[in-house]
Amino acid sequence: MSLREEWKKLAFFIGVFIAAYFMPVGSARFDNAVLEACSLLRWYAREHVLLCLVPAFFIAGAIAVFISQASVMKYLGTGANKVLAYGVASVSGSVLAVCSCTVLPLFAGIYKMGAGLGPASAFLYSGPAINVLAILLTAVVLGPELGLARAVGAVGFSIVIGLLMAFFFRNEEQARADMKIAMPAEGQGLPLWQTILYFAAMVGILVFANWGESARGAFAFIYQNKWVFTSLFALGLAVILVRWFRIKSGCMALAAAAVAGLALVFPASPVIPFTAGVIALVLLLARGSGDQRDWLEQTWGFIRLIVPLLFAGILVTGFLLGRPGETGIIPPGWIAGSVGGNSLAANFFASFVGAFMYFATLTEIPILQGLLGSGMGKGPALALLLAGPALSLPSMLAIRGILGTKKAAAFVALVIIMSTLTGWIFGIVTA
Numbered sequence: 001m002s003l004r005e006e007w008k009k010l011a012f013f014i015g016v017f018i019a020a021y022f023m024p025v026g027s028a029r030f031d032n033a034v035l036e037a038c039s040l041l042r043w044y045a046r047e048h049v050l051l052c053l054v055p056a057f058f059i060a061g062a063i064a065v066f067i068s069q070a071s072v073m074k075y076l077g078t079g080a081n082k083v084l085a086y087g088v089a090s091v092s093g094s095v096l097a098v099c100s101c102t103v104l105p106l107f108a109g110i111y112k113m114g115a116g117l118g119p120a121s122a123f124l125y126s127g128p129a130i131n132v133l134a135i136l137l138t139a140v141v142l143g144p145e146l147g148l149a150r151a152v153g154a155v156g157f158s159i160v161i162g163l164l165m166a167f168f169f170r171n172e173e174q175a176r177a178d179m180k181i182a183m184p185a186e187g188q189g190l191p192l193w194q195t196i197l198y199f200a201a202m203v204g205i206l207v208f209a210n211w212g213e214s215a216r217g218a219f220a221f222i223y224q225n226k227w228v229f230t231s232l233f234a235l236g237l238a239v240i241l242v243r244w245f246r247i248k249s250g251c252m253a254l255a256a257a258a259v260a261g262l263a264l265v266f267p268a269s270p271v272i273p274f275t276a277g278v279i280a281l282v283l284l285l286a287r288g289s290g291d292q293r294d295w296l297e298q299t300w301g302f303i304r305l306i307v308p309l310l311f312a313g314i315l316v317t318g319f320l321l322g323r324p325g326e327t328g329i330i331p332p333g334w335i336a337g338s339v340g341g342n343s344l345a346a347n348f349f350a351s352f353v354g355a356f357m358y359f360a361t362l363t364e365i366p367i368l369q370g371l372l373g374s375g376m377g378k379g380p381a382l383a384l385l386l387a388g389p390a391l392s393l394p395s396m397l398a399i400r401g402i403l404g405t406k407k408a409a410a411f412v413a414l415v416i417i418m419s420t421l422t423g424w425i426f427g428i429v430t431a
Helices: 003-021 028-066 069-076 082-096 103-112 117-129 132-142 144-168 170-182 192-209 217-224 226-244 249-265 271-287 291-321 332-336 344-356 364-373 378-387 393-403 405-429
Strands: none
Touching: 028 103, 028 192, 028 271, 028 291, 069 082, 082 117, 082 144, 103 117, 103 291, 103 393, 117 144, 117 170, 117 405, 132 144, 132 364, 144 170, 144 378, 144 405, 192 226, 217 226, 226 249, 226 271, 249 271, 271 291, 291 344, 291 393, 344 378, 344 393, 344 405, 364 378, 378 405, 393 405
């Protein structure tokens, strides 16, 4: 190893030693920030890993095994029809309604299978940003102007960001597409109608298990019965696995009986039977062979790639900014005092901070309600709404692991810059 590399290692060790030596342990702000980092990680593990990430990882693994590269490239590849590709990518967000971290396994799955960088980036932004319930609640709680601006901005952003990403990296993407075309043809998988039902069952589990609370109309009805809908989709998936994936019916019946029994014993804790169902699925696939084993291996591969980066990013986010409504090492007064008015600086600050914060689905609305009451301008509020739900420090680290540093930095920069300019223009128009 070169002397230069050894000097880098020595500098790193010295830096770690200095940080440890002068660590302000005992300071109330530092100790609270450490507590917030651990609290945010615990909250994320309890609220999002089992119900959000785990189903998303299984869907990503299924994409890698059961969706052919030819199909992905036909509809989302570099040479696909632009209207169709970007239309599908942007509409997907309104269907999935996931957070910035949950969309990552799905993004990694379609990108790995040959989706062009442009449509994949549009999907990456639209997944957490174009959430129908969040947009409706924004209009109800924060006002119709912000609700409409968020809807129009989010849809437009997903397409523009995708087109710009495809343009900036067009040479690399063309080389990647040529490499995919040169790969040997794959065998036939499930018929199209079976594939659609299979993915619909998994997406249904993901969507309804994470359905947010609402007090209005159909949304309220779905929330009150979310576990009924989730169970129906899970039952459908079980039937599909037995009929088309050759899972033994006796084993599946035993697993279903165990999950149903736990649901009856713990009616107030649906996460317990849900967890049991996930464990049963893993065991059933581990005992299988061929596509069953491949599905499990691909799922595990995405977990190994994404989860460590997400957890590291969540710890850092909690330390710096705290949980929603709490305080990290950065005083909240600094943030609240920097987003008043409608200057470019205020809009940039709102989009920049929003991009690094972690927002679970719908949590951005009460946070913004408080900031608006403290003097935040409408422009910066929109900038935060457009950048915050779509990005977070944990998701940035994971995107870098999937795309590399240059493409990840370009995606983040586009989101922040466009959010800043859109918020600034919105603030001028509505002044």
